[in-house]
Amino acid sequence: MKTENTKNIFVTKSLLPSYEEYIEAIKPLWDSSIITNMGTYHKQLEAELKDYLKTPYVSLMVNGHMALEMAIQSFNFPEGSEVITTPFTFISTTHAIVRNRLKPVFCDVKAQDGTIDESKIENLITEKTVAILPVHVYGNLCNMEEIERIASKYRLKVIYDAAHAFGVKYKGIGVGNFGDASCFSFHATKVFNTIEGGAVTFKNPELYEQLYNLKNFGIRGEELVVDIGANAKMNEFCAIMGLCNLKSIDKAISQRGERVKLYKELLKDKPGISFLKPSYEESAIEENYAYLPIVIDEFNGRTRDKVYTRLREENIYSRKYFYPLTSDQACFKNKYKDADLSVARSLSNRILSLPLYHDLEFETIERICKIICE
Numbered sequence: 001m002k003t004e005n006t007k008n009i010f011v012t013k014s015l016l017p018s019y020e021e022y023i024e025a026i027k028p029l030w031d032s033s034i035i036t037n038m039g040t041y042h043k044q045l046e047a048e049l050k051d052y053l054k055t056p057y058v059s060l061m062v063n064g065h066m067a068l069e070m071a072i073q074s075f076n077f078p079e080g081s082e083v084i085t086t087p088f089t090f091i092s093t094t095h096a097i098v099r100n101r102l103k104p105v106f107c108d109v110k111a112q113d114g115t116i117d118e119s120k121i122e123n124l125i126t127e128k129t130v131a132i133l134p135v136h137v138y139g140n141l142c143n144m145e146e147i148e149r150i151a152s153k154y155r156l157k158v159i160y161d162a163a164h165a166f167g168v169k170y171k172g173i174g175v176g177n178f179g180d181a182s183c184f185s186f187h188a189t190k191v192f193n194t195i196e197g198g199a200v201t202f203k204n205p206e207l208y209e210q211l212y213n214l215k216n217f218g219i220r221g222e223e224l225v226v227d228i229g230a231n232a233k234m235n236e237f238c239a240i241m242g243l244c245n246l247k248s249i250d251k252a253i254s255q256r257g258e259r260v261k262l263y264k265e266l267l268k269d270k271p272g273i274s275f276l277k278p279s280y281e282e283s284a285i286e287e288n289y290a291y292l293p294i295v296i297d298e299f300n301g302r303t304r305d306k307v308y309t310r311l312r313e314e315n316i317y318s319r320k321y322f323y324p325l326t327s328d329q330a331c332f333k334n335k336y337k338d339a340d341l342s343v344a345r346s347l348s349n350r351i352l353s354l355p356l357y358h359d360l361e362f363e364t365i366e367r368i369c370k371i372i373c374e
């Protein structure tokens with residue numbers, strides 16, 4: 001039965017400063033006419049993000065995907081080397097590996113939190129393995145201690161896809177401090193956005209210079225090109241959007257937290273419905289409430305796909321993040337060694353991300369939960 005004609009509710013909504021604030025903030029660009037090429041605001045946002053993410057170095061990028069591509073490329077792995085990664089992610093993670101002419105080796109994930117199953121990594125290591133590329137999926141932190149223990153035992157690099165983990169801290173430490181590099185996305189749909197944008201964070205100062213070359217054609221002087229770089233730098237309009245949004249990000253994250261709390265109250269103990277659970281002690285983590293994925297097991301004929309369709313009939317757009325697995329996508333299927341991905345595949349068949357953003361109305365959450373529990 002259709003209820004009244006309601007407005008569309010999407011899975012996310014971009015955080016924006018007020019129109020006046022942004023217009024005021026971009027005014028100086030008309031005085032200087034410098035609107036890109038690592039200008040004032042690019043530098044300022046790098047500095048402020050260093051502070052916010054509590055990491056020694058930040059290199060801003062044009063988007064999260066290029067952050068991943070550039071970070072991987074900066075390690076100069078031999079062509080055809082293997083990278084152990086997760087298929088339970090956005091397609092960008094796998095594309096970034098393959099577009100660097102490396103081979104993804106898919107590892108299964110843990111049902112509990114959707115992150116790479118660290119106990120299955122060692123079995124996948126061969127003499128060709130050069131790196132591990134895990135994803136802090138939904139902002140749930142991977143088992144970083146164990147991943148980094150394995151990496152140092154086999155001398156592998158660790159590059160985290162931290163696209164979902166903006167602002168997440170583990171024992172007070174910014175998540176961007178782990179591994180050899182972490183890649184963030186500042187896409188409009190993410191917790192923190194610069195319209196389009198991204199960043200790599202890391203501890204090694206040499207990496208800053210390398211990433212600088214990679215994101216700006218390797219240009220080091222009017223007549224000097226030292227590396228075969230691409231163009232992946234962030235422009236000033238985007239950097240200013242980031243500076244504006246950074247002012248309200250803490251508030252936005254706590255508003256998200258309140259909404260997650262309500263969802264959890266309303267859906268708790270409902271048969272067939274469960275939540276993912278971070279594998280670290282909750283007290284050790286500062287969350288960012290980036291997504292609200294629920295796991296739907298069949299109950300009385302209710303399945304993930306039926307809930308998805310039912311919400312859609314009410315103009316509520318949930319998303320099957322992440323279905324299908326990237327390894328099952330047309331462009332990758334049957335191309336790589338078949339590991340046992342049964343946990344990832346099962347999770348992927350049952351997961352549904354519900355609408356979540358800073359000013360999502362509590363009433364809407366009640367309505368969504370009612371439809372799900374019908």
Ligand SMILES: *Cc1c(COP(=O)(O)O)cnc(C)c1O
Nearest residue numbers: 063064065090092163185186187
């Ligand atoms: C969004 C996202 C990316 C890519 O970031 P863009 O800024 O959209 O290029 C990479 N990995 C994951 C897991 C993402 O969710």
